[in-house]
């Protein structure tokens with residue numbers, strides 16, 4: 118692993134000890150519910166969640182999958198994955214596979230090598246990751262390439278295009294950016310692009326939060 122990735126991984130290993138307190142379930146509940154609903158999940162589907170962090174999304178996925186299908190949950194940080202593992206054990210979820218990996222390595226060849234059988238995903242959820250990932254355009258392209266025809270990718274992330282105290286804080290705590298043109302890039306790459314805002318953050322011009330929903334008709 119290169120120096121920057123080791124730094125990020127070490128940072129999140131430490132942050133994992135208080136992530137669920139600090140970035141609380143309550144704080145992101147509405148955006149998560151909203152974003153995951155947009156995935157149109159159903160029983161027996163195959164889902165990729167990257168970065169899965171401490172597994173805060175799992176209970177929302179399970180509302181639709183009910184312990185069926187397969188959820189591949191990937192993160193770079195051992196510490197974050199350990200917390201995710203605790204949730205998986207506690208709730209006896211049998212359909213979740215946790216994997217430690219750098220997202221920039223995830224492409225069709227990686228899936229074939231690690232998961233086999235030309236696996237393709239019904240849905241991909243990338244939340245609070247692309248604002249920090251290196252080579253984020255390539256990551257978006259690779260994720261899109263892993264979807265089944267008619268699969269969906271939902272990206273939930275920050276977008277604050279003007280300098281602000283809030284933006285500076287989020288950059289500091291998340292070790293990422295808040296003004297990457299993620300949705301502008303994605304819009305050019307897919308069909309049926311939707312830019313949506315959860316009810317709690319209704320005004321795009323106050324630049325608080327955005328959710329990208331994409332349905333791909335390949």
Ligand SMILES: C[S@@+](CC[C@H](N)C(=O)[O-])C[C@H]1O[C@@H](n2cnc3c(N)ncnc32)[C@H](O)[C@@H]1O
Pocket residue numbers: 122125126129140167168169170171172173191192193194197218219220221244245246249250251291
């Ligand atoms: C702000 S947290 C978000 C976690 C989770 N998605 C959530 O919403 O709670 C960012 C996550 O990205 C992970 N991460 C950072 N760089 C990564 C990379 N190159 N590959 C995979 N995961 C990465 C970190 O370990 C951390 O868990």
